[in-house]
Amino acid sequence: MPTAPTSSTATYRMWTRLSGRPGGSRLFSAAAMVRVPYFASVLPHVVRMEPGLAEVTVPNWFFVHNHLATVHAIASCNAAEMAMGMLMEATVPTTHRWIPKAMSVEYLAKATTSLRATAKVVPPDFRAITEGTELVIPVSVVDRHGVEVVHADITTWVTPRSSPRLTTDYREHL
Numbered sequence: 001m002p003t004a005p006t007s008s009t010a011t012y013r014m015w016t017r018l019s020g021r022p023g024g025s026r027l028f029s030a031a032a033m034v035r036v037p038y039f040a041s042v043l044p045h046v047v048r049m050e051p052g053l054a055e056v057t058v059p060n061w062f063f064v065h066n067h068l069a070t071v072h073a074i075a076s077c078n079a080a081e082m083a084m085g086m087l088m089e090a091t092v093p094t095t096h097r098w099i100p101k102a103m104s105v106e107y108l109a110k111a112t113t114s115l116r117a118t119a120k121v122v123p124p125d126f127r128a129i130t131e132g133t134e135l136v137i138p139v140s141v142v143d144r145h146g147v148e149v150v151h152a153d154i155t156t157w158v159t160p161r162s163s164p165r166l167t168t169d170y171r172e173h174l
Helices: 010-018 024-035 037-042 073-091
Strands: 045-050 053-058 096-107 115-120 133-143 148-160
Touching: 010 024, 010 045, 010 073, 024 037, 024 045, 037 073, 045 073, 053 073, 073 096, 073 115, 073 133, 073 148, 115 148
Parallel strands: none
Antiparallel strands: 045 053, 053 115, 096 148, 115 133, 133 148
């Protein structure tokens, strides 16, 4: 089972503790929905989370349908935002913080199946981020057949924390 570095967020540390255990990713996903209740509307399941990459699945069920009986566009956006958030929690060290700033979305095809949202980015050198910086996270949302139904580019705002959080490794602060 992978271990999270000491500068990892509590969210990523929880993922590394739970994800390798039976039912661990489901338990983690349930905890994420408790922490951010809005996402519960799409029943996200975090299936992969590591620095630079996160994958979230969303089932095709009645409460995400629109009047055409397809997955509603905003449900797809919720899946994309959840994937971006998990990527950022796994990627951004505790010396920095992040917040979503903007979202550009392309609706490419009707979504008639369960979905998989994949967020990928090459992690920047966070030591070089000394003031506010935009980091764009591309997210691809595909259906069960691998067809991209939604593409989102989510702009995040990354800043250094005003005072670094202490970690268990005192050498990081020397």
